[in-house]
Amino acid sequence: MRKSLMTLLLALFAAAAGNAQERPDGAGKPVPERQLVRLSKITVDPACLAEYNACLREEIEASLRLEPGVIALYAVAGNERPNEVTILEIYAGQAAYKSHIATPHFRKYKEGTLDMVQSLELLDVVPLHPGTLRQTLPR
Incomplete structure (x- = not known):
């Protein structure tokens, strides 16, 4: 399980690297826009888990459907x-x-789950080898 999770995370990082947007820096050279990559570690009240998961699913689906700047949300x-x-x-x-x-x-997700979340840790991370996978996951 751990190996397949790491493979999935690496594939998502590779997909993100392939989607990097470029903008001119004034000298005519393309400069890649720095992506924001984060791990959100959340502890949910076990009594509220089903309700929390439903709220999270709704939020992720809307984000991926409506926001072109959201490259991946994978829980x-x-x-x-x-x-x-x-x-x-x-x-x-x-x-x-x-x-x-x-x-x-x-x-809606944030306000609706406030009482369900026992802890939240946001960890900004940097992909170490974003170009090492040959395949990317469809969005």
Whole structure:
């Protein structure tokens, strides 16, 4: 399970690298926009897990459907502790992230799950080898 999760995460990082947007830097050279890649580690009240998962699913589906700057949102739960949720989040950049957290669907999720979440840790990460996979996952 751990090996397949790592393979999936690497594939998502590779997909993100392939979707990097470029913009001119004034000298005519393309400069890749720095993506925001984050792991959100969430502990959910076990009594609220089904309701939380429904809210999370709705938010992720809306984000991927409506926001071009949201490259990936992929949630997983622990085998032994299903109330420990980790979300891999990949955004086109800081502006895409700021736009995302201002959307009605994200605010609905955040406000609707406040009492369900026991802890939240946001960990910004950097893909170490984003170009090492040959295949990417469809969005």
